[in-house]
Amino acid sequence: MIRNLWRSLEAVHAMIYFAPQAARRYTEAGLDRPGGYFASRAAALGPVPAEVVIATFYNFNPELVRACVPAVWEKVTPARMIELRTEAVEEALRPVLPEDLTEITALARRAAERSAEMPFGRTLFAAHASLPWPEDTLLQLWHAQTLLREFRGDGHLAALLQEGLTGLEALVLHAASGEVSGEALRKTRGWSQEQWAQTAEVLRERGLITAEQALTDAGRELRQRVEDNTDRMNAPAYDVLGDAERQRYVELGAPLGKAVLEAGLLPGRR
Structure with missing residues (x-):
């Protein structure tokens, strides 16, 4: 259920990394695609150095x-980057989502505010949680899911660290599951083919993937532990909601995620 709660609204947040409304604004600010991504997501942290983003x-x-x-901070301030991202969210989602978002926003905000009580060890989440809540209901919904996403994401990193996995190793294992294209992961995260191949060999030697870069039984067990631990660390965000409210959350949230997908705001996921 915890994963279903998060997934039901995930597209509402994730679309901002692909929406042309955002890309246009970042380009006008003088940023290329990677720069726009890093600046927009890291802006809540302030003008941090590369090491913090890494x-x-x-x-x-x-x-x-x-x-x-x-x-990037020489071209646009973090405060302005937050404004640009918010403008893009409103332009992208306003025509796609229904006007009445009151009930789902109230539920998502309760969960997000609950998560804000537990910032410990969650740096990127805490930065976003420090931002003020928007007054507009649609933007409140997006902000709530942003907090819930980063809360889960920081927990996921802790789960990866617990298993002794580097970022690139986590990507290779994800690709080995067959759930997503390894080439897409490699390119978007900036790794070379040589770096990917070297990491795959390390994981093969650890018995986690085969020579064909498919998961072994041990690899599947490790990934399952990571996902289970991520869910476990994410669960407290939703403990403020009762069983009936959780069911209602998914009933209301899933159609919104579907609407975002059908509008083409997440490429290749209609």
Whole structure:
């Protein structure tokens, strides 16, 4: 149920990383695609150096991050970046989501505010939780899911660290599951083919993937532990909701995520 709660609204947040409304604004601010991504997601942290982004984003090639950060802060301030992202959210989602979002927003906000009581060890989440709540209901919903996403995400990093996995190793294992294209993960995170192959060999030697880069039984068990631990660390965010409210959350949230997908705001996921 915990994963279903998060997934029901995940598209409502995740679309911002692909929406042309955001890309256009970032380009106008003088940022390329990687720079726009790093600046928009890291802006809540302030004008941080590359090392902070490397640590909190976890699975990107440090060289890709250093090529963008801190140079992005010379082109746009973190405060302005937050404004640009918010403007893009409203432009992208307003035509897609229904007007009446009162009930689902109230539920999501309760969960998000509950998560804000537990910032310990969750740096990127805590930065976003420090931002003021918007007055507009649609933007409140997006902000709530942003907090819930980063709360879960920081817990996921802790689960990966517990298993002794680097960011690149986590990507190779994800690709080995067959759930997502390894080439897409490699390119978007800035890793070379050589780096990917070397890491795959390390994981093969550990008995986690085969020579064909498919998960072994041990690899599947490790990934399941990571997902189970992520869910366990994410669960407290939703403990403020009763069973009936959790069911209602999914009933109301899932159609919103579907609407985002059908509008084409997440490429390749209609």
